[in-house]
Amino acid sequence: MYKSFIRQLCAFTLVLFAGSAAAEPITYDFSATDFSPFGESGFSAPDTITGSITLDGFNVLDIDLTLGAHTYDASEVAFDNHGFYQIAGGVAGAINGVTWGSDDFWLVFDTTSLAFSSFGYSIAGVSDFWYSETGTITTGTQVPEPAPLLLLGIALVSLSLRRMIRKA
Numbered sequence: 178m179y180k181s182f183i184r185q186l187c188a189f190t191l192v193l194f195a196g197s198a199a200a201e202p203i204t205y206d207f208s209a210t211d212f213s214p215f216g217e218s219g220f221s222a223p224d225t226i227t228g229s230i231t232l233d234g235f236n237v238l239d240i241d242l243t244l245g246a247h248t249y250d251a252s253e254v255a256f257d258n259h260g261f262y263q264i265a266g267g268v269a270g271a272i273n274g275v276t277w278g279s280d281d282f283w284l285v286f287d288t289t290s291l292a293f294s295s296f297g298y299s300i301a302g303v304s305d306f307w308y309s310e311t312g313t314i315t316t317g318t319q320v321p322e323p324a325p326l327l328l329l330g331i332a333l334v335s336l337s338l339r340r341m342i343r344k345a
Contacts, residue, residue, distance in 0.1 A: 202232060207315075245300030262285055
């Protein structure tokens, strides 16, 4: 009986982990304010820049961000983990830098604590760079998937029924 129980427990564990899905994508909403220019282009930065980025691990699935006349799509953005902070940015000047005079940006934040660090950007045709350390990062609450919980419940009920049948 003990060996049978161990086999059933191993089979249940295998089914549980095989049925579990990978982590769900997470959307981070951000806003940045109080921009300071580095150059003297005379171009004034907007008061607030807002956007969102959807990540699946380190893969950028979607971005909602318009700077100047340029609206970004996921193929123009990369994401990288630098230990205690993460960087999302345009790929024009590499992920951790901004090329002046191009449609480029970076967003630095901590995905664990949702601490905003900085946002910097440049727009095509303007030889300037704007930078802010004032902003916010938010995300929706993740809800656990019901499938693994359902599998666990079915397995426990099955084990209980099997035990009751054997006793009878």
